Amino acid sequence: MGKPYALLVMGVSGSGKSTVGTLLASELGWKFYDADDYHPEENRRKMSKGIPLNDQDRIPWLCNLHDILLRDVAAGQHVVLACSALKKMYRDILKRGVDAVPQKCDESGKEEKPHEVKLFVVHLSGSFEIIFERLLKRKGHFMPPELLQSQFSTLEAPSAPENFIEISVDRELPEIIAIVMQTLQVQCDSEHNEA
Numbered sequence: 001m002g003k004p005y006a007l008l009v010m011g012v013s014g015s016g017k018s019t020v021g022t023l024l025a026s027e028l029g030w031k032f033y034d035a036d037d038y039h040p041e042e043n044r045r046k047m048s049k050g051i052p053l054n055d056q057d058r059i060p061w062l063c064n065l066h067d068i069l070l071r072d073v074a075a076g077q078h079v080v081l082a083c084s085a086l087k088k089m090y091r092d093i094l095k096r097g098v099d100a101v102p103q104k105c106d107e108s109g110k111e112e113k114p115h116e117v118k119l120f121v122v123h124l125s126g127s128f129e130i131i132f133e134r135l136l137k138r139k140g141h142f143m144p145p146e147l148l149q150s151q152f153s154t155l156e157a158p159s160a161p162e163n164f165i166e167i168s169v170d171r172e173l174p175e176i177i178a179i180v181m182q183t184l185q186v187q188c189d190s191e192h193n194e195a
């Protein structure tokens, strides 16, 4: 297997990140992190009150997650992270940490980054209606379904040159897992052939 990387399972609240991420980590035998477990108390309180998070709320949370991913991949460990990562900038922070925050990267943006986490992104995408219905049925979670509209408004779906696949949440879970596993196998084979 090639250089360790992080498999990011992303999407709006209720798209299945935690469910799919847990299954993938178990299938792959990789460490699993759920970004929800790393929100500071203020962020959870804000969301519980039905107030969407903003960049200021999310940036320190994402920088912390970057540090965790970097530590693991530097130690030779592949990881799976379930994280909303709704904007391109948020995914850049997961890769490059605070250097990816616009006002801080200035000139350094073009330099080779020795501390970059290689990411492969699985975007779970679906309609507002299907996901909202799933959120209404989900019990015991701090995130109110009313925040789903703001999640869709914030979402910047991954696009080239990001390394990603998009999978519909309409699919059954075993099918989603199989698609990701096949994609990882193809990537692994092509890296092997290039080496």
Ligand SMILES: Nc1ncnc2c1ncn2[C@@H]1O[C@H](COP(=O)(O)OP(=O)(O)O)[C@@H](O)[C@H]1O
Residues within 6 Å of the ligand: 011, 012, 013, 014, 015, 016, 017, 018, 019, 020, 082, 134, 135, 137, 138, 169, 170, 171, 172, 173, 176
């Ligand atoms: N592909 C799927 N098909 C049917 N139900 C799903 C699927 N993925 C997730 N779910 C269900 O949808 C709800 C939201 O999933 P969850 O993993 O909590 O989403 P997220 O972590 O993105 O908020 C859960 O009740 C979960 O069991």
Ligand SMILES: O=C(O)[C@H](O)[C@@H](O)[C@H](O)[C@H](O)COP(=O)(O)O
Residues within 6 Å of the ligand: 012, 013, 014, 017, 018, 036, 039, 047, 053, 058, 083, 084, 085, 086, 143, 151
């Ligand atoms: O960036 C955000 O606004 C949050 O991370 C949000 O996207 C996330 O969805 C909540 O933490 C709720 O958790 P669930 O995604 O598990 O519903």
